[in-house]
Amino acid sequence: xxxxxxxxxxxxxxxxxxxxxxxxxxxxxxxxxxxxxxxxxxxxxxxxxxxxxxxxxxxxxxxxxxxxxxxxxxxxxxxxxxxxxxxxxxxxxxxxxxxxxxxxxxxxxxxxx
Amino acid sequence: xxxxxxxxxxxxxxxxxxxxxxxxxxxxxxxxxxxxxxxxxxxxxxxxxxxxxxxxxxxxxxxxxxxxxxxxxxxxxxxxxxxxxxxxxxxxxxxxxxxxxxxxxxxxxx
Numbered sequence: 457x458x459x460x461x462x463x464x465x466x467x468x469x470x471x472x473x474x475x476x477x478x479x480x481x482x483x484x485x486x487x488x489x490x491x492x493x494x495x496x497x498x499x500x501x502x503x504x505x506x507x508x509x510x511x512x513x514x515x516x517x518x519x520x521x522x523x524x525x526x527x528x529x530x531x532x533x534x535x536x537x538x539x540x541x542x543x544x545x546x547x548x549x550x551x552x553x554x555x556x557x558x559x560x561x562x563x564x565x566x567x568x569x
Numbered sequence: 570x571x572x573x574x575x576x577x578x579x580x581x582x583x584x585x586x587x588x589x590x591x592x593x594x595x596x597x598x599x600x601x602x603x604x605x606x607x608x609x610x611x612x613x614x615x616x617x618x619x620x621x622x623x624x625x626x627x628x629x630x631x632x633x634x635x636x637x638x639x640x641x642x643x644x645x646x647x648x649x650x651x652x653x654x655x656x657x658x659x660x661x662x663x664x665x666x667x668x669x670x671x672x673x674x675x676x677x678x679x
Binding site for chain 2: 460487491496497498499500501504506514515546548550554555556557558560561562563
C-alpha cells in the first residue's frame with residue numbers, strides 16, 4: 457500500500473514568518489509534488505521533483521521554495537508567509553512514468569494570520 | 570467548463586440514482602484521471618483512462634474520454650451514501666505534470 461505522510465497536519469503561522477511543510481513517502485517513487493487546494497477550487501501545482509536533489513517550478517511557484525534532499529522526503533518552504541498562502545497543502549508521489557497514479561498525503565491545513 | 574478554472578460544482582441526489590460528471594480540457598492529453606476526495610482526506614485515484622481508450626469501467630464507475638471534443642465524463646451507477654465526496658478530473662499535460670479541474674461535490678442522500 458502506497459504511503460505518503462505529511463507534517464504538521466495543522467499549522468498556524470504569523471505573517472512574515474518562515475514555514476516548512478514536510479512530506480515523506482515510502483513508495484520509492486521518483487516524482488513528488490506539492491499542491492495547494494483552496495475552497496471551491498481544484499488542486500494547483502506549486503513545485504515538483506523528479507528525484508533527490510531536483511526541484512522544478514509548477515504553475516504557482518511564487519512565494520514558495522522546495523527541497524528534495526532524498527528520495528523519500530520533499531519539503532515546501534514559505535520564507536515569508538503571507539495571509540494569501542492560507543490554504544490546504546497536499547503532497548503527492550508518483551512513479552517515473554508520466555500519467556500514472558499519484559498517491560496523495562492527508563494534507564496540511566495552513567493558516568497565516 | 571474549462572479544466573482547472575471553473576468553480577466547484579455541487580450535486581445532491583438520492584441513493585440509488587445514477588450520476589454523470591463532466592470535464593473538458595484545453596490542451597492535448599494522453600491520460601485523464603478521476604480522483605475522489607472524502608472530507609478531510611487527500612484525493613485517491615478511482616479510475617484512469619488513456620487516450621487510446623474511449624471508455625473504461627471499474628465496478629459501478631464508468632469513464633469516457635473523447636479526444637476530439639477534449640472532454641471526459643465519470644458516471645456512477647446505483648449511487649450509495651458512501652459515494653458522497655468531491656470528484657476531480659486531472660489531465661496529464663506532459664513533463665510529469667497534471668492539471669486538475671475544480672471538481673464536483675456530490676452528496677448522496679440515503
